[in-house]
Amino acid sequence: MAARPPGGAASADDDRAAHARAERRRQILEAAKEVFAEAGYHEASINAIIERAHIARGTFYLYFDGKAAVFDALLDEAMRELRARITRIDVEDPAAPPPHLQLRDGLVRVLDYVLGDRLLATILLSGTTATEAEAANRAGAFFGEVRSVIRTALEQGIQMKLVRPCNVEVTSAALLGLVRGVVEHLVTTASPPAATEVVAEMIAVALRGVLNA
Amino acid sequence: MAARPPGGAASADDDRAAHARAERRRQILEAAKEVFAEAGYHEASINAIIERAHIARGTFYLYFDGKAAVFDALLDEAMRELRARITRIDVEDPAAPPPHLQLRDGLVRVLDYVLGDRLLATILLSGTTATEAEAANRAGAFFGEVRSVIRTALEQGIQMKLVRPCNVEVTSAALLGLVRGVVEHLVTTASPPAATEVVAEMIAVALRGVLNA
Amino acid sequence: MAARPPGGAASADDDRAAHARAERRRQILEAAKEVFAEAGYHEASINAIIERAHIARGTFYLYFDGKAAVFDALLDEAMRELRARITRIDVEDPAAPPPHLQLRDGLVRVLDYVLGDRLLATILLSGTTATEAEAANRAGAFFGEVRSVIRTALEQGIQMKLVRPCNVEVTSAALLGLVRGVVEHLVTTASPPAATEVVAEMIAVALRGVLNA
Amino acid sequence: MAARPPGGAASADDDRAAHARAERRRQILEAAKEVFAEAGYHEASINAIIERAHIARGTFYLYFDGKAAVFDALLDEAMRELRARITRIDVEDPAAPPPHLQLRDGLVRVLDYVLGDRLLATILLSGTTATEAEAANRAGAFFGEVRSVIRTALEQGIQMKLVRPCNVEVTSAALLGLVRGVVEHLVTTASPPAATEVVAEMIAVALRGVLNA
DNA sequence: CATGAATGAGTCTTCATTCAT
DNA sequence: CATGAATGAAGACTCATTCAT
Structure with missing residues (x-):
């Protein structure tokens, strides 16, 4: 059909x-x-x-084909769009922008999309819990992918001495959560700030933490 | 009844x-x-x-009274236990331990509880999405409270010049997400590391970020 | 329409x-x-x-006009064809072949048709049960007609002392069933025997039974 | 359940x-x-x-469990009851009644049951056509069994010279149809004759045919 | 107090039929 | 004439909740 x-x-x-x-x-x-x-x-x-x-x-x-099928289609759409906006940071190509700019641009692209289709983002965020098995697995796998991207970036950063040595498992989970937390905030806020501003804050926290000096 | x-x-x-x-x-x-x-x-x-x-x-x-009532009771239990472990950081009492130790101890208490009752934590994490309205609101309100605690801590920190000036809305959302991300990781990991170790990582990221030096 | x-x-x-x-x-x-x-x-x-x-x-x-209409058309086709092959046995016309030959030829014609269009026969056999009311009635009426032909033949036979006195109601039902049983067998058998052979067996059973001598 | x-x-x-x-x-x-x-x-x-x-x-x-399950239960009931009434004719035990009496008694038992529960018989008769696959197969298998009983009886009879040599495939199909035809007649007749009388007619037709002398 | 048989509102899904193009 | 997208009535099935014993 x-x-x-x-x-x-x-x-x-x-x-x-x-x-x-x-x-x-x-x-x-x-x-x-x-x-x-x-x-x-x-x-x-x-x-x-x-x-x-x-x-x-x-x-x-x-x-x-049914309720599950529409949900899947929506999930797929969200995942496809986001995947297209999430790119691994390229540290080898000398022509590529510096890593922190790549990071910033990637996050801006993601948040722009999220802000442009908050409903879809909501669905994706809810996709991991309490839905029919297949969709939950798919959404779970997606966030697993994202975390994997983060983990790899951390490992590369550590090798290049840009990132301090740390437990990448915990830290990648923390950073994924950080992004999800911000996304959830944006999605549920009536008049959210612009993506660039939000991204600046996120990056500041993630890279330098909240402490002064 | x-x-x-x-x-x-x-x-x-x-x-x-x-x-x-x-x-x-x-x-x-x-x-x-x-x-x-x-x-x-x-x-x-x-x-x-x-x-x-x-x-x-x-x-x-x-x-x-029904399905919703048991779920609520479980949610309440989780929230009650966690509330008891989450304490606002006391910066006025000179007898209190230094803020960063208060923070560390609070997080250890929370993660200890979570690791001790992973099922309950799972329920709480799932509580915000896709459940009947009331419970979702209650869980949502709980996380709102937690974020409020974080926001207050940030504001105090900024006033005391401990924390660099930042958008507290975004940053509190980020930090709450950071914690949730770690909790979710712990809850779904077969043999998770000890709470103290995890907390050390979390605090390091939150306070100083991931950059080297 | x-x-x-x-x-x-x-x-x-x-x-x-x-x-x-x-x-x-x-x-x-x-x-x-x-x-x-x-x-x-x-x-x-x-x-x-x-x-x-x-x-x-x-x-x-x-x-x-719809599903029922096609089914009816098929039923009609089957019934029309079979009616044309089922003829009352003529015992009055002196020029007519002897009754048992008329019987044999009629059955051969019927079985030849059935073997030539097994699908249609299948439909007719299934037409009496479990279909929409009208078609069931029509098919039922058809078999009623056939039984009536058999009953008349029996009555004539009894009058002519060719057939032993019997309960024509039960016997006509039995003989109709006998034919239907054979048809069903033929229709569901991969490589059925020739019509003439089958008819010989049927007539033997119907006229003389299965006992020896 | x-x-x-x-x-x-x-x-x-x-x-x-x-x-x-x-x-x-x-x-x-x-x-x-x-x-x-x-x-x-x-x-x-x-x-x-x-x-x-x-x-x-x-x-x-x-x-x-559903519609099919009730239907199956009814089919099973009918088949169980009938199986209990259909016994292979015993030609070896010298203490057993003569074959034709065994045949008569078996048929009387069957028709008595059918007359006592016409609805159930109707269902069984309709069970072979146009129902969900499983039930149709089960009913089909049942009639296959019955025909097998008839076939065996014919073969034994032929060996014992009681039955004239014949094509047992066709003849068993014919006799099964004969019985079904009579049962269908009884089931759809307002005031059917007594089982014993009907059985006498059926046996007469089956054993000696309808011809006089 | 404990039980579990009974209830029926609510959902999903199929498929014969219609009608604008 | 031919098409096939749209329709919606009809039916099967689930499961939270009640209540007589």
């Missing part, structure tokens, strides 16, 4: 149909995004989704 | 009965704790709880 | 159109026959039918 | 509970029997069953 009709040569009609289909899909995804962000996976009902999307029950199942 | 039988003077019989009652309650809470920690609020079923507690369905409702 | 376009004088164009239309109809009927025979009335889905017929959903409804 | 609570020593209370449970189960089975007999497997709805049984939806699922 929910599959594009096959066919090699795409006529103008096919294009139009595919476009309409994609729009419909988006419409459902947007409605589902709102519902999931407000109510969480379990409290969300297909009913609420189709009402908000102004479609009939059957239409929903024309585009998604 | 899960209410203690009324009566002014407590006889020996009453005591024994109350004791038996309290034990029963505990037995249910322990079962529920395991179930909620494993499955999350929604996936958890009354069935699973009463099976693990070896009681009949009706008995459950003699001790708790 | 599956109605032939109106019009008095049939032009060549009309003919061609009518022909195309009839072919389309046939194509759907063949697909439906396979699906109904494989899955039974209820398990059969419009989806399966239109997929096998390589037509669009809406097209199906241009030729038939 | 729907399982007797375990426990070695059965107290009077347990007995009473088990009895109540068994009665409830029966009540549901009876309601389901009527509904399935009237409407067939697919047209039958859980709704219709619970309405006729005067129970709530959930209660139904306390006793059966």
Whole structure:
């Protein structure tokens, strides 16, 4: 189901149909995004989704296999977008910007996205707990990836004497938490500050801590 | 309605009965704790709880008003225990230990508790997302409190020139996230390191950041 | 509504159109026959039918009023064909072949048809049970007719002293069942014997029973 | 689910509970029997069953896993009862009654049962067609067994020269159909004749055919 | 107090049918 | 004529909660 009709040569009609289909899909995804962000996976009902999307029950199942499938699609979207914004810090290419700028730019990209789609971020943050097994695993795996990126950065930094020696397991967990904490704050704050300002604070804390001098 | 039988003077019989009652309650809470920690609020079923507690369905409702009520009780327990371990840093009493030791001791107490009851900590961490409204609010309020403690500490620190001037909103969110990140790591790690060691790392990151020198 | 376009004088164009239309109809009927025979009335889905017929959903409804209508058409086809092969035994016309030959030829015709279109026979056999009321009644009525033919033959036979006196109600039910049993056997057997051979066995049992001498 | 609570020593209370449970189960089975007999497997709805049984939806699922499970239970009941009444004809024990009496008594037992529970017989007859795969297979296997009994009897009879040589495949199919035809007739007839009379006719047809002399 | 059978509101999901293009 | 996206009625099933024993 929910599959594009096959066919090699795409006529103008096919294009139009595919476009309409994609729009419909988006419409459902947007409605589902709102519902999931407000109510969480379990409290969300297909009913609420189709009402908000102004479609009939059957239409929903024309585009998604079920509740889990829409949730997965949303999760995937969030993860895909974020993955594209999270890049490992390049310390070898001499043409690359200095590491702290790479870090800053990456975080700005991430927070910009988060601020631009707070509902989606909410869903991702909630994705690790209390949802159906598969989605939880997927979201868990995603944060595992992110932590892995952080861990690697720490290890490289230590080797280059930029970072002081530390327990990378604990520290990477701490830094991931730090970012998540800030994201959660931004997502739930009515009028959040600009991403660049927030990032400056985050980096200051992460790199130099809160102590004076 | 899960209410203690009324009566002014407590006889020996009453005591024994109350004791038996309290034990029963505990037995249910322990079962529920395991179930909620494993499955999350929604996936958890009354069935699973009463099976693990070896009681009949009706008995459950003699001790708790329903699923939400047990969850709340567990949440309350976790919050009560943690509140007792989280103390505002006293900077006025000259007899009090220096702030950084107060901080360290507080964190050790908290992490000791978390490591001693990982299930409960799991529940609390999951409590903010995707559960029924009331509990989510309660857990949310709790973390709000904690963040408030952190914010106050930061503000005091800034006034005392111990802490560099910063955006306390963002920074408190970051530090709360940092702690949560570490707790989540500990809770999901098979053989976690000792609390004191972890706390040392956390404090190092929080106070001085990860940069060398 | 599956109605032939109106019009008095049939032009060549009309003919061609009518022909195309009839072919389309046939194509759907063949697909439906396979699906109904494989899955039974209820398990059969419009989806399966239109997929096998390589037509669009809406097209199906241009030729038939719905699922029941195609099933009915198939049932009718089977019943029409069989009715044409089942003839009352003529005992009055002196030019007619002797009764037992008429019986034999009639059965051979029936079994030949059944063996030639096993799917259709399967549908007819399944038509009496567990389908929507109307079709069940129609199929039921058909078998009632057949039994009536048998009953009449028995009564005539008794009058002519060819058949021993018996309870014609029970005996006609028995003989109808006998035929249905054999048909079902043929329809579900991979490589069934030739019709003539089977008919010889059937007639032997029906006329003389299984006892020796 | 729907399982007797375990426990070695059965107290009077347990007995009473088990009895109540068994009665409830029966009540549901009876309601389901009527509904399935009237409407067939697919047209039958859980709704219709619970309405006729005067129970709530959930209660139904306390006793059966679903629609298929009740149907299976009914099918099993019918098959169990009939199997107990169908015995292979014993031609070796000299103390056994003569074969034709064994045959007669067996058929009388079967028809008595069928007449005593026409609804159940209806369900069994409908069980081969158009139901969910498993049940259809089970019913199909049952009739396969019965035919096997008939086939064996024919082969023994042929060896003993009681039965004339014949194609046992076709003939057993014919005789099974004969019995089914008569059963169907009895089941759908308002005031059917007594089993003994019907059996006499059936045996007459099967053994000697319908011809005079 | 303890029990567990009974309840029924709430959800998900399927699929025959319609209709605008 | 043909299409296939949209529809929504209908049905199966779950599970928190109640209450008579």
